[in-house]
Amino acid sequence: MDTKRILLIGGPSTGKTSLIKALEEQGYPCFHEVSREVTLAAREEGIQQLFVSHPTLFSERLLQGRIKQFEAAKDMNEALVFYDRGIPDVVAYMDFANENYNQSFTQPCTDYRYDIVFMLLPWKEIYTSDNERYENFEEALRIHTYLENTYAQYEYQPIVVPFGSIAERAAFVIDHLNLK
Numbered sequence: 001m002d003t004k005r006i007l008l009i010g011g012p013s014t015g016k017t018s019l020i021k022a023l024e025e026q027g028y029p030c031f032h033e034v035s036r037e038v039t040l041a042a043r044e045e046g047i048q049q050l051f052v053s054h055p056t057l058f059s060e061r062l063l064q065g066r067i068k069q070f071e072a073a074k075d076m077n078e079a080l081v082f083y084d085r086g087i088p089d090v091v092a093y094m095d096f097a098n099e100n101y102n103q104s105f106t107q108p109c110t111d112y113r114y115d116i117v118f119m120l121l122p123w124k125e126i127y128t129s130d131n132e133r134y135e136n137f138e139e140a141l142r143i144h145t146y147l148e149n150t151y152a153q154y155e156y157q158p159i160v161v162p163f164g165s166i167a168e169r170a171a172f173v174i175d176h177l178n179l180k
Helices: 016-025 035-044 055-075 087-096 103-111 137-153 166-176
Strands: 004-009 080-084 116-120 159-161
Touching: 004 016, 016 080, 016 166, 035 055, 055 080, 055 087, 055 103, 087 103, 087 137, 116 137, 116 166, 159 166
Parallel strands: 004 080, 004 116, 116 159
Antiparallel strands: none
């Protein structure tokens, strides 16, 4: 079965995780964001903020996790799967952080393609920070611009998910994909 890969992107605290959870509760197969796992694993290694202290290593681990998720869909025998963040997000965040990188980061953006990309916009009213999300809202706005630019560079045309309740956002995605 040729599984369609549906990607949700957006800066920090735009509602991606809540939307993924809502889709999952409706029975859709979903892959969750790997950055929290990477951050928590680094803390177990004694590194409090891997993204801050070792940004390239953090990005390498994110990339590996996202490629693993992408490949895992091949064995799922599902018509579609949803992803909370994608492989090009790694490059966008590295650009945001002004980190140097090589083809080992850019080539996977070309090799692993998503079928449809939905973008959630920065939304000040729902923005929060926590132990794993250290960016302020102004930085979230800048990250959004890097995400837009990176996905455009890889020839994606994200569909903007309108502001609304989690149920309304999930309905928008489902309706757009004709899943009813």
